[in-house]
Amino acid sequence: MSDALLPLLIALPLLAGIFPLLLGLRFERAGWPVAMTASLTVAVLAGWLAWAVSPWSGGPQRFVHDLAGYPAPYGIELVGDGLSAILALLISVVAVAVLIYGRTTGPQTNAFYSGYLLLTGGLLGMALTGDLFNLFVFLEIVGLVSYALIASSDDGRAAYGALKYLFLGTTGASLYLIGVGYALVATGTLNMGDMATELAAVGYTDPLVQAAFGFILIGFMLKIAIFPLHTWQPDAYTYAPDTVSAFISALVSTTAAYALIRIAYDVFTVDFFAANPLITDAVLLVASVSIVVGSLLALLQTELKRVFAYSSVAQFGMILAAIGLQSETALFGAVIHLVGHGLMKATLFMGAGVLASAYGAQTVADYAGLAKRAPITSGMMAVAGLALVGIPPSIGTLGKWFIALGAVEEGSWGVAAVIFISTLLTLTYIGRLLETLYFNQPATTDDETGVVGDAGDATDDGSIVADGGDTERATAGIDDVAPVATERIVVVVVLALSTVALFGAAGLFAEFLDPVFGRFFQ
């Protein structure tokens, strides 16, 4: 019975994606309720899946569903195990949070809600599929919908960002497809489980297999936004609507990184890494560079969303390093950090969105003194930011601990050093934000900002109540100041606290991941 959950989890949001547009012909505001109903159902199903694969259900901890009854390796398989269940749960929970957050802030068009559901379905498909070509299909669904959602901002720069993402994202997906093609030529199959056995038979040092992995790796590095293939990502995150930024930054790269983990360890397996030390070293080198350069670039940014975007480049560098370490401990840390990073970035982007709509704050300088006006949002951004640095107690510490421990166990001292130093690197940009929020005096003149082209109206001191009863200043250039809806702040608070609460969840993660990693590291 439980294996029917798998197609349901994917089909439900994809099919529901029609209804906001369809019902929108008749009812103008149909989109949000439809999307909410679908998301909540998906969340319940994902919870059910998580329970089903958990050790407590008593059932098998891995489910396989043959789509349309065609058996593998000819048909398409959907696979639910501990790892994909964690991802499905993360996707559905963040999706609900994003929807609640976006109720008032939009984009409130029905097209947005359709896109939102398609994206959710695509991400769940990536998380659950057991077929390499099917993964490409979902990768494309996710990509195309992301381009559309990013461009849905009124800002012309968003369209530019989306176009850039379109070019590079499509290139990435194509590289992935080429890699899959090579693997198909080498093995004659597309099913992941089947290919794992076939690859072992072909031999891991076969040039065709090496080339296949190379293309797949580069394709995903583009999608994950690892330096130097990250260039699409800051523009896309920065100019997208706040809701979309939070959604995409928390989930899209995360799911791509998950897919890379799945392919690297389930299809190519650790033996492939062991047979190709050069590829392993290259992955570790690129990852380390991404950590350092991403952090430094983040420090140089003036716009806050851009800071967070470059921060993702660094954080995913850490996850890529964990993938390259071939260590069970490090990979365990990578999955924890995937979840943790998703939650932390969602919190930070949503917090930035709240402050942007309340105070028009775009640049780091705009955040001066906002902690006094918006104590709750600022406090939660501080919590999530410190979690990102790796300050305990938070999920950020856990991920870092396991990745670093894995690096030490493997004797990769250089990688271990980079991961430890990344505390300071992350601190450079988070510390700057915190200092501005809490200790800088609000700017009284607009001459020192001047980075964003908003018509500064510094004399406007009209204040209304928002965020915990503190006064806010009217946003520059906009006359009608909308107070921030309470539920947006509640979402930020809940997500931020979850990053702290998950500090105690290492045992829980282990329960889910042990059977999966048992297969990965036989």
Add this chain to the structure above:
Amino acid sequence: MTEIAAVRPLAAVLVSFIAAGLILVSGRRPNLREAWTILASVSMFGLVASMVPAALDGDILVTNLGTIVPGIDFALRADPLGVLFASLASLLWIVTSFYSIGYMRGLDEDNQTRYFASFAVSVAAAVGIAFSGNLLTIFVFYEVLSVATYPLVAHDETPEARAAGRKYLAYTFFGGGVLVLAGTTLVYWLTGTVDFTPGGIAALANADPTAATLAFMVLAVGFGVKAGLMPLHQWLPEAMVAPTPVSGLLHAVAVVKSGVFGIARVVLDVFGPETLAALGPDRFGDLGIALPLAALAAITLTVASIIALRKDHLKRRLAYSTISQLSYIVLGLALLEGDALIGGLLHIPAHAFMKLTLFFCAGIIHVETHTDYISEMAGIGKRMPLTMVAFGVAAAGMAGIPLVAGFVSKWYIVIGAFEGGNGIFAGVLLLSGILNIAYFWPIVYQAFFETPEDHDEKPLAEGPYGGRDRVVADGGDAGDHAVDDHHSDDHDSDHGDHHHGGPPAGGWTASNWRGGESTWFMLGPILTAATLSLILGIVPHTAVFLRIVETIVGNLPGVMG
């Protein structure tokens, strides 16, 4: 030693976290807010004190909150070493709370709610550090402490305070987030456990010596950052821009002592004296890998004393004195010998009482007369008689003069140094005592025996190094503070715009000896702290700290006897 499951260790930490929340929500009613602080500090001290008898009897109260990562529990254990630090921090929090109220209200500071809330979290973190049962738990609280003290350091929100806050964060996270975490990871990798065990984790003795040495050095330097070990001490003098109660409690008691405490844990309970002595190359002799640490401490305590001689800003001179005194403790620990360990550990409370007194004196002078520079304090004993008497007592203790706390602990360290055959370190300690007198005595002397109109020059503090080139400096010697002139030490330049420091025109007005010089909110804590340092100096066994310390050292296998 038996372990007993109990909630009191957790309760002692939580009471202060809860107080922080209550302080935040009652920010608009200052009296209620301060009541929470007092209530929390008193109940926290009560909780900690109630655990002292058990610790002395060899019972350890443990709160286990479950597993964080495989093999490591989030455990709070009230063992003797933890009780020593926790009782010290909570006792002095009561004293400091009263002082804070007097100080913050006396200066009418902004952001008092944030201040008191951060303060409560800081103390909670310090007690958490004290009770941590393993390296990962101590890392958690260590980082919480760094975060919670940052708002206190940057409290003034001036560019100088923010720069100090940045520097503080960078240093402490380098020590904590980078080095302590790395060291913890290494120990876990080597042994599969990071639990504190008196005498050291057994598996470390047989571990790969290179990796174990690396782990020790990384951990020692990681905790050494907060302990002010040179050359990573720079944050401490900068952090003196914080309000004085912060400098007092956090930079003489909680923060810096948590660094020293971490080193104590590493030396005594992670590696153990025997393992440390066995590590390192043969030519390091009896001390093994602890020799570099001892040498670093010896250098730090001498050099910091010499720098302190030239600091004219009172709080900065105290800061360098702190750096120097902390290294007494580190030196005592690194000598790995029973009496030296007793001395080092006893110096944790001894130094805390004395330095708190000194900082409080600096603070009360600042509140009452806005005087920060020693050169402007001639004759101030007339204006603030009780304060300066307390200052004199604590300063005498710092120098190790008998009947004050500093003497007892220093005595033990010196004895331990000789017994361990490391006479050179005893020599360093004695030299440092002389330097202590050299930088504290002029303050006391000029306060009572000189007047603003007629006081001696201070060539050591004001002249160029070595006393040369007097001729050049006749242009009003404005540019003469060449040493680290980015510090606010060169105060000559800002005399013009806010001349409110120093004696008023016509000299200091005389105050009576019954507290007319200030409010009892501030005088009371000062006299309490000074009295405590006298009690610890005169009857060290009756004051329970020496007994706790002897229990700690007695529990270490193979150290005593």
